[in-house]
Amino acid sequence: MAKEYSFYPGCSSQKGGSASNLMASVDTMCEELDIKLNEIPDWNCCSASIGYAGGGELPRLTLSARNIALSEQHNPDQDIVATCAACWLATREAKERLGESEETMQDANTALAEANLKLENNTPTKHMVEVLMEDIGMDAVKAKVKKPLSGLKIAGYVGCQTNRPFGIQGESFENPVYLDNMIEAVGAEPIRDYDKKVSCCGGALAFSEPEKAYELIQGIIESAVDAGADMIVTPCPVCQMNVEVYQDQINARQGTKFDMPVVYYSQLMAVAFGRSAKDAALDGQVIKAKQLEEIAAK
Amino acid sequence: MSDMNTAMSSKYRTSFLKEVEANVEEGEWVKMCMQCGVCAGSCPFGKHWDHPPQELFMMIRAGKREEVLSSESMWMCTSCYNCIARCPRGLPITHIMHGLANYAKRLGKVPENQQTEKFAQIFWDNITKKGRGNELKLGLSLYFMNGLATGIKTAMANQKLGLNMIKTKRMSVAELWGGHSIKDTSGLHKMLQKAQELEDAKIQDLN
Numbered sequence: 001m002a003k004e005y006s007f008y009p010g011c012s013s014q015k016g017g018s019a020s021n022l023m024a025s026v027d028t029m030c031e032e033l034d035i036k037l038n039e040i041p042d043w044n045c046c047s048a049s050i051g052y053a054g055g056g057e058l059p060r061l062t063l064s065a066r067n068i069a070l071s072e073q074h075n076p077d078q079d080i081v082a083t084c085a086a087c088w089l090a091t092r093e094a095k096e097r098l099g100e101s102e103e104t105m106q107d108a109n110t111a112l113a114e115a116n117l118k119l120e121n122n123t124p125t126k127h128m129v130e131v132l133m134e135d136i137g138m139d140a141v142k143a144k145v146k147k148p149l150s151g152l153k154i155a156g157y158v159g160c161q162t163n164r165p166f167g168i169q170g171e172s173f174e175n176p177v178y179l180d181n182m183i184e185a186v187g188a189e190p191i192r193d194y195d196k197k198v199s200c201c202g203g204a205l206a207f208s209e210p211e212k213a214y215e216l217i218q219g220i221i222e223s224a225v226d227a228g229a230d231m232i233v234t235p236c237p238v239c240q241m242n243v244e245v246y247q248d249q250i251n252a253r254q255g256t257k258f259d260m261p262v263v264y265y266s267q268l269m270a271v272a273f274g275r276s277a278k279d280a281a282l283d284g285q286v287i288k289a290k291q292l293e294e295i296a297a298k
Numbered sequence: 299m300s301d302m303n304t305a306m307s308s309k310y311r312t313s314f315l316k317e318v319e320a321n322v323e324e325g326e327w328v329k330m331c332m333q334c335g336v337c338a339g340s341c342p343f344g345k346h347w348d349h350p351p352q353e354l355f356m357m358i359r360a361g362k363r364e365e366v367l368s369s370e371s372m373w374m375c376t377s378c379y380n381c382i383a384r385c386p387r388g389l390p391i392t393h394i395m396h397g398l399a400n401y402a403k404r405l406g407k408v409p410e411n412q413q414t415e416k417f418a419q420i421f422w423d424n425i426t427k428k429g430r431g432n433e434l435k436l437g438l439s440l441y442f443m444n445g446l447a448t449g450i451k452t453a454m455a456n457q458k459l460g461l462n463m464i465k466t467k468r469m470s471v472a473e474l475w476g477g478h479s480i481k482d483t484s485g486l487h488k489m490l491q492k493a494q495e496l497e498d499a500k501i502q503d504l505n
Contacts, residue, residue, distance in 0.1 A: 011425070011430050011431035011433070011478070012431070012433070014430070014478050015470070015478075016467060016468070016469065016470025016472065016473065017433060017468065017469075017470075017478075018433055018463065018468045018469065019468070020467060020468055021466070021468065042429075042480050042481050042482055043480070044425075044429040044430060044480050044486060045425040045426075045429060045430050045431050047421075047422065047425055047426075048421070049377035049396075050377070050414075050417070050418045050421050051418070051421060051422050051425065052396035052397075052399060052400050052418065053399060053400060053403055053414075053415050053418030053419050053421075053422060054418060054419045054421070054422025054423060054426075055400075055422050055426075055490075056323070056400055056404075056494070056497045057323045057397070057400075057497065058493045058494075058496055058497040059490050059493040059494055059497065062489060062490065062493040063490075066486070066489065107493070107496045108493070110492060110496065111489045111490070111492040111493040111496065112489060113492075114485065114488035114489045114491070114492045115482060115485030115486060115488060115489040116485065117485075117489075160376075160377070160378040160379055160380070161377070161378075161379065164378065164379035164380060164382060164383045165379045165382045165383060165390075165392075167383075173383040173384075199342065200342035200376050200378035200380070202342070202343075202376055203376045203377050203378065204376075204377070204417070204418075204421070205343070205374075205376050205414060207417050207440050208413040208414040208416070208417040208418075208440075209343075209346075209374075209413060209414065212343060212346055213376075216342055245459055245462065245463070246459075248458060248459065249459070283466065283467075284466045284467065284468055285466065286462045286463070286466055286468075
């Protein structure tokens with residue numbers, strides 16, 4: 001029987017969105033692992049981590065409260081699952097903050113009533129990575145591997161918001177190992193001591209303070225190059241985009257010659273599970289992951 | 299805006315700390331800081347802050363209202379949560395920085411041309427309009443937020459990046475005349491308006 005979850009895809013995962021390749025590969029991965037994602041009807045943006053200038057605490061919490069309320073109404077008794085680090089963080093944060101203060105909870109419900117909604121606030125929010133590690137397990141992932149990604153050396157870049165402030169159960173903030181374990185499960189070699197595993201890519205400030213963020217991004221790529229990585233893998237849409245798409249700009253400014261593919265864990269799994277390059281959304285890479293394309297074509 | 303600033307400054311004349319505790323998100327934590335500086339050493343943008351978090355916390359206690367509220371520092375927060383993960387006293391530092399930034403904005407104290415403040419406001423307007431982010435319009439507004447001439451220059455410099463995103467179907471030109479939207483935009487707008495009213499009322503109560 002398929003495991004069912006109430007799914008919160010988030011803005012960047014929509015059709016034509018910057019993480020539409022994450023969405024397509026997650027769909028493939030879930031098909032293989034018998035995970036059924038029931039999208040929350042009419043979900044809205046969580047306002048991510050940069051919404052704070054325009055939105056105060058209550059308006060921001062209310063945005064997430066609306067998603068949880070819709071989930072409780074339409075997908076009762078299903079845990080919410082998010083694939084985006086910011087979506088997951090904001091939703092989980094809102095549940096926690098509203099649970100801690102009766103006054104804020106009451107205010108949120110007063111605001112929600114304007115949209116004819118009511119929040120019970122008893123639905124846990126999980127990251128897709130938690131579903132894989134805790135509900136599915138790496139043994140089940142290994143059992144699905146048809147084309148091990150042998151010979152590939154991969155730097156697991158966990159980044160910030162999948163790791164802090166909540167993180168994944170049983171993992172440390174400074175050196176989480178789940179991503180390395182996933183890389184190993186699909187038959188590739190993880191660079192376990194990757195120096196920039198939990199470093200920041202600049203997040204949304206890559207837009208407003210590009211030069212400062214490019215410096216962080218350069219370090220993240222450099223350290224992967226130094227460790228002999230063939231590619232970087234990440235669970236986070238912002239990490240993926242920041243580390244992949246600014247390589248041209250960094251090369252032009254710094255005289256580097258970066259050409260480092262940055263893929264999602266779900267793309268590794270889709271290829272290892274024997275699915276096509278298209279099902280793995282490899283066509284969504286700005287810097288082509290040629291080695292993965294070759295394995296998929298075998 | 300400045301009326302509110304005057305009112306608040308006069309109400310809390312004897313204690314800026316009390317003003318922060320009452321009006322800034324998670325502000326009640328500020329007095330728990332023990333000045334160890336782990337936050338400053340853990341911040342990826344640390345070297346770009348005029349005053350790292352622990353300094354802002356001490357300045358708040360010392361009543362340096364003007365210097366804190368008009369600082370660029372809290373606008374340097376990348377929301378990486380490293381300071382929260384490492385703070386030995388468990389202060390939700392990231393949230394306090396967001397809260398300080400938001401409060402400074404409400405009082406009209408943000409330095410002119412603060413890039414992250416501008417972008418963050420554009421982002422909020424973008425996502426609340428239709429309930430979902432429009433990445434194309436967000437990108438374009440970002441390019442042009444410092445005027446037309448800079449905008450054209452930035453857009454030209456990033457032309458290849460934009461084309462790369464469109465080629466890989468990770469940006470859609472269709473977003474320009476429509477774009478993704480939730481169905482119940484009217485409910486969402488009413489909800490946000492009510493939330494804003496409730497939040498404003500809390501600050502006004504204290505006047």
